[in-house]
Amino acid sequence: EAGVVQSPRYKIIEKKQPVAFWCNPISGHNTLYWYRQNLGQGPELLIRYENEEAVDDSQLPKDRFSAERLKGVDSTLKIQPAELGDSAVYLCASSSILDTQYFGPGTRLTVL
């Protein structure tokens, strides 16, 4: 069974530029999560989807971050414009209802 797929794996951009990350969850997983992991810290949830509905986006900086999960499968997380402090690893995870969360390899973002 394929795991959570994320792309790109690495992204380097200038500040104020836009950037987007893509996630394909494990087949059949209804719940999709986006986490941000700063260097040397544990991941922190940005947004959680149940199918195509964002059910917890309380930690998403909505002035510059947006996310979508069209058709309840793939998801895209966007930052516009990026700031220096956005440099981090962006992790996508998925799970069946009330089950273990499985993480993708992440996208390492560097904002210069």
Place this chain on the structure above:
Amino acid sequence: QQQVKQSPQSLIVQKGGISIINCAYENTAFDYFPWYQQFPGKGPALLIAIRPDVSEKKEGRFTISFNKSAKQFSLHIMDSQPGDSATYFCAATQGAQKLVFGQGTRLTINP
């Protein structure tokens, strides 16, 4: 109240020794406590998990000990091997919603 506190921040253990990592939480509504292992450049991978209705769970060389009254849980790695060198995160969640992670422990196993 949503925090999970993890210690130590880093740990060095000799090959064959026992590695112990501790976590404490405040939110008594948490009902699932997983441990994740993360290698450099990889996403966190589930190692072992426990629910608060049991005090211990063992899978191979990995054991979780859970103390509900003290609101603490720990990971024990027996016969630690160089391949166990990684960063370990404890976490907690309520109803499989967001995982609240500890700060992580960088474990180094010396050969």
